[in-house]
Amino acid sequence: MWKKFHVNSGVPExxxxxxxxxxxxxxxxxxxxxxxxxxxxxxVLLSDKG
Incomplete structure (x- = not known):
C-alpha cells in the first residue's frame, strides 16, 4: 500500500x-x-427461529 504513495514523488505531501x-x-x-x-x-435469521 505504501509503495503507491512513494511512487508519486511529484505529488505534494x-x-x-x-x-x-x-x-x-x-x-x-x-x-x-x-x-x-x-x-x-x-x-432475520433469529426472527425466523422464534
Missing amino acids: KNKLKALVLYASGLLMNQIKNLRVANRIKS
Whole structure:
C-alpha cells in the first residue's frame, strides 16, 4: 500500500495525506456498511427461529 504513495514523488505531501485519509475513511465506511448488513441478516435469521 505504501509503495503507491512513494511512487508519486511529484505529488505534494499534503495531497498524499488527503488521499490516504480519504482511502482510509472509505474503508471504514465499507466496514460499517458490511456490519449493518451482517446484523440485518442475523436479525432475520433469529426472527425466523422464534
